[in-house]
Amino acid sequence: MILSQWLLPPLFTGIFFALGIVLGFQMLINAFGPSDSVSEWRFERLTGARYAVSVLYFGAFSFIFEYASYQTNNDFAFLNFKLLLLSYVLVFLGKRTAAIIVAICGASFIVLRGFSWEALQYIGLILVVYLLASILITFLQKKRWLLLTWSISIDVLTTLFWFFSKMIGFGTFVEISDKQVWEYVLGFIVTNACLSIGLHQIVKQNDHMMMITQQATIDTTTGLPNHEVFLQEYHQIMKQKVQNPPMTLIALDIDQFKHINDVYGHLVGNKALDAVGKTMINLVDTNTSVRGYRVGGEEFEFIVKKMDDAKVRKLASVLKQRIADTVVIDGDNNLNITISIGIATRTIDDSETDLYERADRMLYISKGRGRNQITTDRDE
Structure with missing residues (x-):
């Protein structure tokens, strides 16, 4: 990719190749579902399988770039791609993932070329770039500066990297002229801008x-x-075989919600709904086996997986107590709210309608017993 040898095709190829890597990653992550979003600085909540796939994806490209450099016996071949890869992995996937990519680059170099002083030099250079870029991105994130600022900053860092590598005579860098170094730097800047x-x-x-x-x-x-x-989601779970322990459905609604709306107004009613929603979200955030929903009006549902009867009952009791302890403030009035709960555990013969209606029936038994109660189908 030297301009004096072949001006346009390599530059355009590099731009489209870099964009292709990013779009390929986007498609790969989207294949797991739309729950993760790209923010200005990183992919949010990229965990589990998504994180593992991310490391494998960019780790594979790191090895490919090292192998291509080895095949051409050219230390600066694909260097711009390596630096771009490291830079944007650091931005969007964080320091830990970028450190793994650095380790893969270093290990690949040693595996392909053997352990030598040159390998130590290369690993040292990549580590210096990683550390400087990490410090830089931490500073920019604290200042809440935009991705454009990072792009310009990494252009400057890469320019220094190229000329420092040339100055110390790393590997085959001794074979290129200052003019060629500037051409590589220009290629990086253009590709980085497009990326x-x-x-x-x-x-x-x-x-x-x-x-x-x-x-x-x-x-x-x-x-x-x-x-x-x-x-x-209920339909998808009910299509699966009954697990052990089986899935449980918890139905709940706010007691005397119509009375709250009639006496205090719909704004207070919305505050009550919001209070229940926040309490449910807090419970869900601390337990991956639980998923909560608002299914209409003052009615809510929990789908609980991989939890035995005692734990489900405890979960419902904690929820009921937290709601009872919640105070909805309306001017000078402090309003306490309560909920009634019905619990139904899936059996092997249950259809979707059977389980849903049984949970609903348990809920109305709780209401009939004076509200602020918990009733399970195991009790009835």
């Missing part, structure tokens, strides 16, 4: 898609998934 623009557009599109998804799936009053999401 930054492309990433900016991806961020905007993801934000837009996330907003549309939230509007379609999240109840705005409580912040919980809505009835449509509940039906889809």
